[in-house]
Amino acid sequence: MEKFAFLFREAPQTLTPEAQATLTQSWYAWMGQLAQSGTLANPGEPLRGAGKVLRGTGKVMTDGPFTETKEFVNGFIVVSAADIDAAVLLAQGCPVFGSGGSVEVRPVMQM
């Protein structure tokens, strides 16, 4: 078994409270299922928008993540899977796709 990080990038959208609740519920259902089946190696965290980007010698350069919202990582988890294809299969149920978002699947490096 290897570990793979899922980096979520959601398409920007404004939702009604009900739609937001439904979306939260589907994330909960999908991730809960990964947790139940023992494939969730690290339940990660959702990430808020406001942040800081540092480059060079650690000087604060910009006051938020990348300007192009498509590059904005909304959160991450780490799953256990036999190989990257199996990991990709696990990512299929992610609710992010519904709104045109994406999941980047990256193997965790063993040092």
Next chain:
Amino acid sequence: MPQAEPLPLTTTVDHLFRCEAGKMVAVLTRLLGFDHLEQAEDIVHDTLLKALETWTPATLPDNPTAWLYRVAKNRALDFIRRQRSSQHLAADLTAHLASEYLLVPTVNALFEEEGLHDSQLRMLFACCHPALPPEQQIPLMLKTLCGLSVPEIARTLLTTEDAIEKRLSRTKAKIRAEKIPLEVPQATQLGHRLDTVLTTLYLLFNEGYHALDRATVVSEDLCLEAMRLVQLLTQLPATDQPPTRALLALLCFQASRFDARLDAAGAVVLLKDQDRAQWHPALIALGNAHLSQSAAGPRLHAFHLEAAIAAVHANAASVETTDWPQLLRLHDMLLARNDNPLVALNRAVVVGEVQGPQAALAALAKLTTLHGNVFYNTACAEMHLKAGQPAEAHRCFVQALACPASATNAEFLYRRIQDTTDLLVMAEA
């Protein structure tokens, strides 16, 4: 700022708090793990305190339960966020509680009906775990599931607050030492574990039932709590077994007589003297329904017999039309499987109805271990009266009075002593 009028702790509010406290403790313990039972209780205690401080008669929330749950949830979330890195919380929920993705929805889901239900069943089985000595099981259940305070538990169990505190802290230490899990047992274990749970709930009901004589507000609530918890068991297929139904039937029949048990002055009225118009027809019907549903499966449980006995009484229009021979058969069966002097005592009373007082007195005479029991002496006295022996009856009533008894029993006994004295005076006149 003008001081708002504080919320009077009416029986309604008290009742609400007690009901919801039990449910909240169950859910929070599910989240934080059985090890953190005290923290779960603290959170609930703080929540109720906040309600008392915030609510006024004018500003009572529309949905008080939802208000309580919301406050408890927020406190739980604070606790979990602060403690999850250094403390083990519920082992099977580690991933759920570790990430903000899952934390809030997990907590919310547990406070929904199914989560509340599941948490309470887990707590029920944990309280009745075989590693806990029987005398620790009921105080734990009263404290956690039934939301009683230590003083209330002490009053109910006729002991001191100190004794209860000690018992509870020993129980909590045992839970930690034995690593008692908060779960409903698997199929193979479920049968005999369920038996323990049912017996404990039966004892719980009895505590409430006899506390009714002392007319504490808590007591009827306890009986209803016991019934509610048995009902909870019927809602899970694995625990909806024939003995569960039989117990529920028994409790329904007993509860149907609540209004008739005490007279206007608050003194105990015996079954044979009760005004049957005050017996609750809906509860009797419910009892009958559960009893028929319990008539399934290969095993006859003691509860089946006790419920059947209660059913004969409940469905009889009067003492005279009661099927006493059937009752004797049922008592014979009960005695055959449980050679217990108290069972024999009840049987003797039935013998009195079927075979007359002399036969009953003969049966009672064999029960030498019960000479210090108030019910035994009362039964002897009543039989002597029936046999036309007021002097003997008088002696037995006086002996009954010397036995440990609740205040209302004493009142009843004084009256009977007076009655027999009158009879003796009349006989001499």
